Amino acid sequence: MSTSTNQRINGTRLWSTLMAMAEIGATPKGGVKRLTLTEVDKAGRQRFTEWCEALGLKVRVDAIGNMFARRDGRDPTRKPVLLGSHLDSQPTGGKFDGALGVIAGLEVMRTLNDLGITTEAPIELVNWTDEEGSRFGHSLMGSGVWAGVYTQDKVYGLKDLDGVTVGEALDSIGYKGEHPAKPFPADAYFELHIEQGPFLEREGKQIGIVTGAQAQVWYDAVITGQDAHAGTTPPSTRKDALVAAARVIAKVDEMMRARGDDGRGTVGRLQVFPNSCNVVPGEVRFSIEFRHPDGAEIEGIAKSFPAEVKALVEESGCSLELKELFVIAAQPFDKECVDLVRQAAARLGYPAREIISGAGHDAVYVARLIPTAMIFTPCKDGLSHNEAESILPEEAEVGCQVLFEAVVARANR
Numbered sequence: 298m299s300t301s302t303n304q305r306i307n308g309t310r311l312w313s314t315l316m317a318m319a320e321i322g323a324t325p326k327g328g329v330k331r332l333t334l335t336e337v338d339k340a341g342r343q344r345f346t347e348w349c350e351a352l353g354l355k356v357r358v359d360a361i362g363n364m365f366a367r368r369d370g371r372d373p374t375r376k377p378v379l380l381g382s383h384l385d386s387q388p389t390g391g392k393f394d395g396a397l398g399v400i401a402g403l404e405v406m407r408t409l410n411d412l413g414i415t416t417e418a419p420i421e422l423v424n425w426t427d428e429e430g431s432r433f434g435h436s437l438m439g440s441g442v443w444a445g446v447y448t449q450d451k452v453y454g455l456k457d458l459d460g461v462t463v464g465e466a467l468d469s470i471g472y473k474g475e476h477p478a479k480p481f482p483a484d485a486y487f488e489l490h491i492e493q494g495p496f497l498e499r500e501g502k503q504i505g506i507v508t509g510a511q512a513q514v515w516y517d518a519v520i521t522g523q524d525a526h527a528g529t530t531p532p533s534t535r536k537d538a539l540v541a542a543a544r545v546i547a548k549v550d551e552m553m554r555a556r557g558d559d560g561r562g563t564v565g566r567l568q569v570f571p572n573s574c575n576v577v578p579g580e581v582r583f584s585i586e587f588r589h590p591d592g593a594e595i596e597g598i599a600k601s602f603p604a605e606v607k608a609l610v611e612e613s614g615c616s617l618e619l620k621e622l623f624v625i626a627a628q629p630f631d632k633e634c635v636d637l638v639r640q641a642a643a644r645l646g647y648p649a650r651e652i653i654s655g656a657g658h659d660a661v662y663v664a665r666l667i668p669t670a671m672i673f674t675p676c677k678d679g680l681s682h683n684e685a686e687s688i689l690p691e692e693a694e695v696g697c698q699v700l701f702e703a704v705v706a707r708a709n710r
């Protein structure tokens with residue numbers, strides 16, 4: 298049974314619910330700060346729960362705080378079709394990164410209720426814990442534990458910059474759920490997300506048919522030099538950890554640029570110690586990440602970068618401790634699920650193109666276990682991880698309609 302295009306989601310309701318979620322953690326510059334496992338995240342989770350319960354859906358929470366709300370299908374033996382994304386944000390995040398996929402999923406559920414549709418397979422809405430990785434330095438945390446990529450114990454021990462562990466943070470907001478954080482049988486997963494890049498807008502496309510996601514490698518780096526007096530220490534005896542870090546940062550940028558338009562290399566977090574104007578810095582802690590659509594590029598970097606960068610730091614008279622946090626392989630999405638997205642966009646007459654995701658998404662880990670696809674909508678100037686991130690209500694509606702069609706088609710196949 299295929300869906301009919303006269304089954305329309307409610308774009309006005311979708312937008313007002315997105316705006317209601319954006320009030321939770323709203324920043325003065327029009328963005329959102331809803332850091333994972335904080336009181337603000339808890340408030341977002343509670344609002345999400347109320348909205349699900351108003352639809353008659355019970356919310357289940359697993360031991361890493363992932364939230365699931367199942368809508369029964371006609372056939373209890375069928376595995377559910379999952380849809381969703383994440384409600385946590387970057388510290389200077391936008392209103393839509395993550396929230397769009399969760400709230401659009403809610404709108405799919407609301408529309409099914411309004412139209413009195415019972416799908417064959419159950420449909421299950423998900424809010425994954427800590428997609429962003431900005432608080433504990435580890436992205437795709439909830440989906441990674443669910444998919445068995447990381448152990449729960451390892452993740453529980455990760456600390457934020459104040460020394461609070463993931464386990465403590467889950468306890469303190471009351472979201473260490475009773476259900477085990479492990480996969481349950483599921484038929485497919487669909488995630489709607491803003492593109493977070495410029496290509497759809499530039500080409501006037503309303504829908505990105507996401508065929509896969511690029512590879513990544515992330516590191517934690519600590520450079521140790523020696524604290525010393527800024528006025529009395531001559532160049533010959535300095536062990537300036539910040540100068541060494543600056544060389545590493547320049548190297549990361551150079552490696553990225555050498556790979557052309559597809560290269561990505563970022564140092565986004567840096568702490569300088571003792572961080573005093575007149576002390577030569579003795580220690581610098583920072584993050585490094587590389588991404589590329591071709592997994593072989595990232596494998597190559599993972600092999601050669603540690604030795605190269607160690608030599609560079611030692612030339613600066615300092616020492617380096619480099620910890621590889623994770624490598625994510627390039628992840629192709631499921632052909633049949635991607636086709637459902639393509640067919641929905643075509644049936645609805647929305648201009649669309651294929652695209653590879655530059656950002657990490659929970660879908661990347663979920664795709665290791667079950668057939669998965671993503672849908673992108675354009676965002677203004679391709680800007681994301683920025684409080685000014687913005688999309689048009691029509692774009693949210695178009696993306697949600699494609700999500701609806703693809704999910705219902707899969708659940709009724």
Ligand code: GLV
Pocket residue numbers: 428429436655656657658
């Ligand atoms: C998270 O949003 C990421 O792609 O790093």
Ligand code: MN
Pocket residue numbers: 383394395428490658
């Ligand atoms: Mn996101």
Ligand code: MN
Pocket residue numbers: 387394429682
């Ligand atoms: Mn993000």
Ligand code: MN
Pocket residue numbers: 428429656657658
């Ligand atoms: Mn992301």
